Amino acid sequence: MNKRIAVVGGRPAPIHGAKELGIDVVLVHQEGDYEQEIVAHCERVVHARIDDAEAIIKVLEPLHRERPFDRIITTTEVAGESTGKVVDHFGLTGVSYKTARLLKDKVAMRELLAKHDLSPVAYRHVTRAQDAITFVKQHGKSVLKPAEGVASLHIHPCDDEASATQAWQALQDADVKHIIIEEYLEGPVVSVDSFSFKRRHLPIGYSQYRMNDKYVEWEVSTPSTEAKKWLKELKEMTCRLLDAVELEEGPSHSEFVLTPKGPRVLESHARLAGSGAPELVRRAFGLDLNRMFLTVPLGIDTLPEVSPEPKAGAAIQFFVPTPGKVKKVELDLKPDVDVRHTRQGETPLVFLPFLFELGQAERAVVIQKHEGDQIPPLDTVADCVSGYVLATGLSREDAVRIGDELVEAVHFIVEPKA
Structure with a gap:
């Protein structure tokens, strides 16, 4: 049966x-x-x-x-x-409420990490503006943000009383109730995609990002060049983190900042990563996290004993055109590029349309905007709605180079907002 x-x-x-x-x-x-x-x-x-x-x-x-x-x-x-x-x-068996809650609540997560002497980061649960002001005086440059935030929303760096007060007020205006302040972690952001079964955790892929000044990621690429310098520590830290939150089984996505003092946990999730990362991991490391999501917990596939070595590089880059009204989209692409267009006038119900259909395409372009459509400013990951390019290369750097070339060959002719 x-x-x-x-x-x-x-x-x-x-x-x-x-x-x-x-x-x-x-x-x-x-x-x-x-x-x-x-x-x-x-x-x-x-x-x-x-x-x-x-x-x-x-x-x-x-x-x-x-x-x-x-x-x-x-x-x-x-x-x-x-x-x-x-x-x-x-x-x-599965991801319990306790595990899900610990991963979502950044205050609870920091408390747990401190208890396990893992990834020391100064933080404080903020209930009034003075909490943030005091913290900044003690720790210098900091980040005030929702303790349950996602998609890079409402992240506010602050380094003095004025900016801390302004950040607090911005979160009040956005009706954010649960707030945390953390020391500012200086360094590149990388992530580790893992899979667990019977509380055995297997780190699989490791990626890095390009992002704008609002911390919105507009490119993901793997295997991360930055992460390789700290790979042993990152894998160990990922497993310790997943042990601490008592993750039983399934996929997880953990993000780290590579500070001068070593990797520090940024956040973690008991789910597949977004922005097409499972497809990048499949291309670069040969393991299909989407398939494993279904098969490993059910015993159809076995969780490998050791982490795979990379066999290629892969990258996804979102188009980030100038905000405004689209007049037309011009393409100057080579014949070997698989090009897809969403239907004009329809809003896709998926974040990455055609992703599964493009599994065999080494170079692909998806256009999601048409004449008359509006391009929003890139304030959150949810604003990455103009389309994307997908590339496989000999290495991460090669895939990123291909992605850049594909982006340069697509021209959004936009009437900027007044």
């Missing part, structure tokens, strides 16, 4: 090929928030708010009674805590 799982949310839900693997998938999603073509990979789709554990339990309980689920899993940040509660409710 087929294995049966419930997958909560996802844009796209990483369940392509589930039926061929002998897995029956019940997708739990909000009506209108998933792409219709994903339905072909599901046993059925049921509707519920994916951040509401009680609503998810209500739609899954009768199905679980009829034929129990082997796993209930998610790979979307919004559904992390709610899915953890559902996993606990049904008594299943």
Whole structure:
């Protein structure tokens, strides 16, 4: 008999090929928030708010009674805590609410890291402006941000009383209630993508970023040149971190800043990474995290014993045209580039349209803006909506070079905002 799982949310839900693997998938999603073509990979789709554990339990309980689920899993940040509660409710193996909560709440995370003498970073839970002012006086340049923030939203560097007060007020204006201040970590940001099974953690890929002055990542590339200098420490720190939060199984994505004193944890997530990182890992390291997300917990595939060595380089770069109204898009690409366009007038329900279809393309370009569309300023990762380029190369540097060439060959003719 087929294995049966419930997958909560996802844009796209990483369940392509589930039926061929002998897995029956019940997708739990909000009506209108998933792409219709994903339905072909599901046993059925049921509707519920994916951040509401009680609503998810209500739609899954009768199905679980009829034929129990082997796993209930998610790979979307919004559904992390709610899915953890559902996993606990049904008594299943997976990412518990405790683990999901520790990873989401940056104050709880810093407290846990301090308890385990892991990645020392000065921090404070901020409940009033004076907390931030005092912290900056003690530690110098700092970062004030939401303790449960995502997508680089509302991150405010500050280095004196005036900037700390201004940062505090900006978070109040944005109605952010749970706030943390941390010492400013100087150095490049890198990440480690891992997979766990029965609390054995296997670091797999390691990537680095290019970002703007608002800390929005507009390029991801792997294997990270910066990370190689600290690879032993990064792998050890990743495993210690995942042990500390008691991650049982599944994918994880941990980000670090490579400071002059060594790697420091920035944040971690018990899910597949965003921005196409699993596809980059597949291209560079040969392991398919999307497939493993389905197969390793169910015993269909075995978690490898050792981390793979890189066999290539891969990069994804988002287009970041001048904000304004698109007049036209001109392409000057070579014939070997796989080019895709979203439909004019339609907003994709997935963050990276065509990503699965482009799996065999060494060089690909996706255009998501058309004449008359508006290009937003790049304030968060969610603003990376103009399209992207995808490249495989002999090394990370080679893939980045190819990506740069592809971007230079696409011209967004824009009427800037007044």
